[in-house]
Amino acid sequence: MSGRNAFRTALVVTSLGVTAFLCLTDQQAFSQKNDPFRDKRMKMVTTCIEREGITNQRVLAAMRQVPRHEFVDTKERKDAYVDTALPIGHKQTISPPFVVAYMTETIDPQVDDKVLEIGTGSGYQAAVLSNLCKEVYSIEIVEPLGKQAAERLKRLGYANVTTKVGDGYLGWEEHAPFDKIIVTCSPEKVPQPLIDQLKDGGRLLVPLGERYQQVFHMFEKKEGKLVGTKLISTLFVPMTGKSEDQRQVKPDPLNPKLLNGSFEEDDDKDGKPDHWHYQRLMTVDDKEFTEGKLSAFFECDAPGRIAQALQATAVDGTKVGTILVELDYKTEGAVAGKEGFEMPALVIHFYDENRKGFQVESIGPWLGTSSDWRSTSKTISIPPKAREMIVRIGLNGATGKLWVDGIKMTFKPR
Numbered sequence: 001m002s003g004r005n006a007f008r009t010a011l012v013v014t015s016l017g018v019t020a021f022l023c024l025t026d027q028q029a030f031s032q033k034n035d036p037f038r039d040k041r042m043k044m045v046t047t048c049i050e051r052e053g054i055t056n057q058r059v060l061a062a063m064r065q066v067p068r069h070e071f072v073d074t075k076e077r078k079d080a081y082v083d084t085a086l087p088i089g090h091k092q093t094i095s096p097p098f099v100v101a102y103m104t105e106t107i108d109p110q111v112d113d114k115v116l117e118i119g120t121g122s123g124y125q126a127a128v129l130s131n132l133c134k135e136v137y138s139i140e141i142v143e144p145l146g147k148q149a150a151e152r153l154k155r156l157g158y159a160n161v162t163t164k165v166g167d168g169y170l171g172w173e174e175h176a177p178f179d180k181i182i183v184t185c186s187p188e189k190v191p192q193p194l195i196d197q198l199k200d201g202g203r204l205l206v207p208l209g210e211r212y213q214q215v216f217h218m219f220e221k222k223e224g225k226l227v228g229t230k231l232i233s234t235l236f237v238p239m240t241g242k243s244e245d246q247r248q249v250k251p252d253p254l255n256p257k258l259l260n261g262s263f264e265e266d267d268d269k270d271g272k273p274d275h276w277h278y279q280r281l282m283t284v285d286d287k288e289f290t291e292g293k294l295s296a297f298f299e300c301d302a303p304g305r306i307a308q309a310l311q312a313t314a315v316d317g318t319k320v321g322t323i324l325v326e327l328d329y330k331t332e333g334a335v336a337g338k339e340g341f342e343m344p345a346l347v348i349h350f351y352d353e354n355r356k357g358f359q360v361e362s363i364g365p366w367l368g369t370s371s372d373w374r375s376t377s378k379t380i381s382i383p384p385k386a387r388e389m390i391v392r393i394g395l396n397g398a399t400g401k402l403w404v405d406g407i408k409m410t411f412k413p414r
Helices: 026-033 038-050 057-065 074-079 097-107 124-130 143-155 192-196
Strands: 007-013 019-025 086-089 092-094 114-118 135-140 161-165 178-183 198-210 213-222 225-234 277-280 282-285 295-300 308-314 320-335 345-351 357-363 374-381 388-394 399-413
Touching: 038 057, 038 097, 057 097, 057 124, 074 086, 086 143, 097 124, 097 178, 097 198, 097 213, 097 225, 114 124, 124 135, 124 143, 124 161, 135 143, 143 161, 192 198, 225 277, 320 345, 357 374, 388 399
Parallel strands: 114 135, 114 178, 135 161, 178 198
Antiparallel strands: 007 019, 086 092, 198 213, 213 225, 277 308, 282 295, 295 399, 308 388, 320 374, 320 399, 345 357, 345 388
């Protein structure tokens, strides 16, 4: 077959020596060959995805192939292959590469699958799925994003992806049933149309929960009903529209809060403290603690590798003026990384109404060795334009060992 949308088979040799096959259009193959970001993408997969536990070789091959820099704004391209969410406009973001790989591996797409994606966003997740299954249908409620994603996917040659602008929680009935459904925005509960449109025996992956307290759930449909498994904590942008407006539990930016600061809560007993997401190189220690019976423990021996845990909350900087942060910590052989920010610390990232980060405050750094637990506190001013904040605790690219316990945050009005 020849022509612009002719398919080629690309053989990819993984770091484990395993071969995987991807179907590439002529345009994709040409772009890949002439891609100046290729080395960064290979490094991203090795250090941010494979090293962090993704093992499905087909998924790893797809992540190596899809040019993430094409799915972000030009001014964000320098960070296209960093494991972080990036703003794409209209208060939406492109998910971190690890999250995309994790979600993709979890639904385990097969070559003959028909997959429905809710929340097209930039189109990046759909592009990854395109290389792994027969058909992808993707819905975006924000019209400008939906149109941009459709044009981008067409330009890049993802011919088996079909998109539309609409309410994703209604599904896409005329193309149902679907073998897999992947939801890249966070409903409060699984919308009934998605349950109805999932094949019996199919899988549905969705982040459920309150706006800033979400958990991935994997459901399998058995005899018409969903049987679910609770997975890891996460943080997704909510879908706009009626479903989001009708949430029973909504964020309270006038009363921000930090949950599970003593790291004791673990409802599913998976060894990962509840309410903290994107946990990296983190466990709980039942021998070292100052509150309860556990503390958070971070350990890393590779400079630049991230050991962390994150938690987010809404905050209205026009009404809330300061945060008093208190915590206990202990270190052993903590050494700063190569970059200035690679220090053991508690870091607070502030975001504006467009979910764009604009200011960072920190407590620390805590270097060297402290034979005993130490207590520390700091009052931080909240910028008036802040609407969200993310708390990050950990070694953050430094090496050594860090224990943290008893984090408390007291917010005071402006």
